[in-house]
Amino acid sequence: MSTRILAAAHAGLVSCRTCGLLVRPVTPTHVGHCPRCDERLSWRHEHAIQRTWALLIAAAILYLPANILPVLTTNTLVSSQSDTIISGVIYLYASGSWPLALIVLIASVMIPLGKIMALAFVLISVRLRSATSNRQRTRLFRTVEFIGRWSMLDVFVDTFVVALVQVAPLMSVDPGPGVVYFMAVVVLTMFAAQSFDSRLIWDAAHARQDRNGH
Amino acid sequence: MATEGDLDDLPQAVAVPAKRARFSAVWIIPILAALVAIGIAAQRILSEGPTITIIFKSADGIEAGKTFVKYKDVNIGQVTAVRLTDDFGKVEVTAKMAKSAAGLMMEDARFWVVRPRISLSGISGLSTLLSGDYIGFEAGVSTTRQHNFAGMDVPPIIVGGSPGRQFVLNASDVGSLGVGSPVYFRRLPVGQVVAYDLAADGKSVQIRVFVNAPYDQFVNAATRFWNASGVDVSLSANGLDVRTQSLAALLEGGVAFETLPLATPVAPAAPAPADAVFTLYGDRVTAMKHDESISQRYILYFNESLRGLSVGAPVTFFGVPVGEVTDVGLAFNPKTLDARPRVQIIVYPERLIASLPVSQERAAEAALREQDERLAIVRRMVEERGLRGQLKTGSLLTGQLYVAFTYFPKAPRVKLASSGGLYEVPVVMSTFPEIEAKLSGIIDKLERLPLDAIGENLKASLATMDQTLKDGSTLLNHLDAEVVPALRTTLDDARSALGSAQRMLTSTEATLVGPSAPGQQELRNAMQELGRAARSLRVLADYLERHPDALIRGKTQEASPK
Numbered sequence: 001m002s003t004r005i006l007a008a009a010h011a012g013l014v015s016c017r018t019c020g021l022l023v024r025p026v027t028p029t030h031v032g033h034c035p036r037c038d039e040r041l042s043w044r045h046e047h048a049i050q051r052t053w054a055l056l057i058a059a060a061i062l063y064l065p066a067n068i069l070p071v072l073t074t075n076t077l078v079s080s081q082s083d084t085i086i087s088g089v090i091y092l093y094a095s096g097s098w099p100l101a102l103i104v105l106i107a108s109v110m111i112p113l114g115k116i117m118a119l120a121f122v123l124i125s126v127r128l129r130s131a132t133s134n135r136q137r138t139r140l141f142r143t144v145e146f147i148g149r150w151s152m153l154d155v156f157v158d159t160f161v162v163a164l165v166q167v168a169p170l171m172s173v174d175p176g177p178g179v180v181y182f183m184a185v186v187v188l189t190m191f192a193a194q195s196f197d198s199r200l201i202w203d204a205a206h207a208r209q210d211r212n213g214h
Numbered sequence: 215m216a217t218e219g220d221l222d223d224l225p226q227a228v229a230v231p232a233k234r235a236r237f238s239a240v241w242i243i244p245i246l247a248a249l250v251a252i253g254i255a256a257q258r259i260l261s262e263g264p265t266i267t268i269i270f271k272s273a274d275g276i277e278a279g280k281t282f283v284k285y286k287d288v289n290i291g292q293v294t295a296v297r298l299t300d301d302f303g304k305v306e307v308t309a310k311m312a313k314s315a316a317g318l319m320m321e322d323a324r325f326w327v328v329r330p331r332i333s334l335s336g337i338s339g340l341s342t343l344l345s346g347d348y349i350g351f352e353a354g355v356s357t358t359r360q361h362n363f364a365g366m367d368v369p370p371i372i373v374g375g376s377p378g379r380q381f382v383l384n385a386s387d388v389g390s391l392g393v394g395s396p397v398y399f400r401r402l403p404v405g406q407v408v409a410y411d412l413a414a415d416g417k418s419v420q421i422r423v424f425v426n427a428p429y430d431q432f433v434n435a436a437t438r439f440w441n442a443s444g445v446d447v448s449l450s451a452n453g454l455d456v457r458t459q460s461l462a463a464l465l466e467g468g469v470a471f472e473t474l475p476l477a478t479p480v481a482p483a484a485p486a487p488a489d490a491v492f493t494l495y496g497d498r499v500t501a502m503k504h505d506e507s508i509s510q511r512y513i514l515y516f517n518e519s520l521r522g523l524s525v526g527a528p529v530t531f532f533g534v535p536v537g538e539v540t541d542v543g544l545a546f547n548p549k550t551l552d553a554r555p556r557v558q559i560i561v562y563p564e565r566l567i568a569s570l571p572v573s574q575e576r577a578a579e580a581a582l583r584e585q586d587e588r589l590a591i592v593r594r595m596v597e598e599r600g601l602r603g604q605l606k607t608g609s610l611l612t613g614q615l616y617v618a619f620t621y622f623p624k625a626p627r628v629k630l631a632s633s634g635g636l637y638e639v640p641v642v643m644s645t646f647p648e649i650e651a652k653l654s655g656i657i658d659k660l661e662r663l664p665l666d667a668i669g670e671n672l673k674a675s676l677a678t679m680d681q682t683l684k685d686g687s688t689l690l691n692h693l694d695a696e697v698v699p700a701l702r703t704t705l706d707d708a709r710s711a712l713g714s715a716q717r718m719l720t721s722t723e724a725t726l727v728g729p730s731a732p733g734q735q736e737l738r739n740a741m742q743e744l745g746r747a748a749r750s751l752r753v754l755a756d757y758l759e760r761h762p763d764a765l766i767r768g769k770t771q772e773a774s775p776k
Contacts, residue, residue: 011326013224014227020457021225022224022225023224023225023226024224024225024226025227026226026227031227032227032228033227033228034227034229035225035226035228041227047240050240050241050663051240053769054240054241054243054244055240055243055244055478057244057247058243058244058247059247061244061247061248061250061251062247062250062251064251065250068254069254072708074759074762076755076758076759081759091760138261161762164766165762165765165766169763170627170758170765171758171759171762171765173762181250184247188243188247195240
């Protein structure tokens with residue numbers, strides 16, 4: 001690092017996560033409440049790592065039923081077909097609309113999986129007190145946070161199709177149980193990203209700076 | 215680097231005693247998620263039905279993931295894979311069955327492909343034109359589980375445990391019958407031929423028929439089955455009698471049954487048990503004539519020529535037919551060289567009863583049912599009333615003889631004797647010898663006639679006759695000139711009438727039956743049209759399935775292949 005970094009915590013100060021007010025803690029162990037907005041203060045988000053892990057694991061578990069169970073059941077006059085996310089992608093690809101297949105594949109399969117893996121990577125690196133490529137890790141985390149809302153695309157498509165295509169008995173589309181789990185995965189990863197404290201990424205760097213005997 | 219002073223300006227946090235939980239409650243979420251996931255997995259595993267394989271000749275209409283197995287129109291499984299067998303001879307279809315259907319997978323369960331079928335007796339499986347073919351299933355009765363089945367090539371006729379019973383008919387050949395041929399009762403279609411097979415010894419054919427409830431109760435021990443294929447034409451004193459069952463039976467054959475009228479008055483006979491064996495007669499007349507249940511054989515020894523008496527000749531009692539001749543031969547004694555014409559007959563007492571007034575039928579039949587009583591009656595008839603057999607001429611033209619029984623009160627008393635297990639009914643000489651005697655008496659008288667005087671008279675008469683003959687000749691000429699041409703015209707007319715009848719029959723055959731017949735052609739065209747319509751409906755449905763948005767936006771332009 002060429003530029004020295006001063007973290008508030010390093011200076012014995014704490015910032016309010018709600019209103020951003022920089023305050024001096026009561027004591028290092030009992031940080032106290034924000035005098036402006038009465039938010040409870042903490043050096044870092046409380047149990048940030050533990051909570052993120054919990055939500056992340058829950059999301060990872062639910063990722064399985066989300067992909068195994070059908071998300072959409074199409075009933076036509078002649079047949080009834082249940083599609084999972086992956087089979088939908090394959091179907092789209094096989095029927096020639098590969099751009100659409102690619103969008104669904106990225107939005108519904110790769111993004112949730114990538115989010116889970118990215119968060120896990122960040123968490124593990126924090127745990128290992130890694131001090132390298134902090135910027136990249138922070139950027140990765142921000143991307144995860146930003147992109148989270150977009151992986152609801154599949155759920156939106158599902159709800160639209162189900163609401164629009166109801167011309168029974170000619171054709172009707174019903175949501176499958178998979179969509180609920182898929183939604184849970186997306187929501188849980190969003191919560192996981194939110195409960196993580198990105199400042200933790202930098203703490204290791206500071207610790208190293210201190211050790212290196214500035 | 216900030217200074218101490220700057221930091222002092224910052225406000226002081228408010229101290230609030232905090233309670234700290236060591237373990238975050240957030241861990242409930244992954245635990246819940248894990249429980250849900252385990253629950254789903256457990257449900258999946260528990261609801262897992264058996265996977266079965268069915269061997270078919272071809273996979274026509276079977277698609278993995280799209281073809282269902284249906285039992286009573288309920289989906290009980292889905293085809294998951296279709297592949298060739300190891301020897302490439304057949305097709306192995308793998309299907310995943312529902313858990314609930316696991317109990318149905320017994321070794322005698324049957325599978326077949328349901329597709330539209332058209333035969334003379336009807337159209338079936340039309341719904342598959344739209345929905346695609348599916349695999350039909352019929353549960354068996356066995357309790358042995360099995361997972362590998364051989365599919366049937368043709369759907370079974372009787373499915374879904376339809377109420378009714380099967381019967382076995384023995385026939386000399388199958389004739390025009392086939393699986394699905396109708397069974398008629400009073401010309402009402404009440405069942406179908408289910409199967410046929412050669413008997414183990416190869417000497418007969420066993421035909422299995424299924425008679426639907428409630429008609430199966432009309433099948434009892436006195437029921438006669440006959441082959442109702444074709445037209446039954448008989449010419450009798452009553453005129454022309456044509457019997458057919460239905461047009462379908464005419465074309466593809468059928469079996470009809472009827473219960474002998476006699477069995478009903480006494481007590482409604484108990485319905486025959488399932489798989490009871492019956493004989494399939496060639497036609498109705500033979501079927502209704504024979505009754506092996508009540509019959510009695512007798513033997514008669516005549517003392518005159520049997521020329522003109524053949525097997526099958528009727529046996530009558532006061533002119534009422536009661537039986538027939540079963541054997542005509544000789545009884546020869548090698549020691550005495552005595553040869554006696556021997557005639558064996560069979561008598562069906564039931565026919566006699568049938569000709570009685572209704573009021574007497576019941577009593578008569580009750581008496582005739584028991585063999586001992588029957589014999590006692592015959593014995594009394596022979597010994598007390600002088601019942602005798604006699605050969606009579608049925609037709610003076612052909613000289614056909616028949617056996618007639620009548621009472622001869624003046625006949626000498628004879629006992630009813632038994633010979634070789636058969637009762638011998640005494641006979642009397644036929645009336646022809648009497649005629650012969652009378653004829654010889656006439657000849658004697660003729661000899662005593664005064665021929666010379668007659669000759670003289672004759673000469674005078676001849677002159678007159680000459681004239682008469684001439685007149686006769688004129689008359690004949692007249693006949694020749696006028697009547698014969700008219701007769702010829704009549705014959706020609708008759709011949710042309712026959713010709714046009716034949717032409718009509720030929721054209722009927724060409725229209726209805728022939729392979730290139732317009733009727734067939736049109737039926738085939740109509741079916742093709744129907745098939746095409748169904749295919750386009752299917753294409754539409756497939757398209758809709760693939761592009762549900764088409765319902766809203768209409769069909770988008772397909773990318774044209776390069």
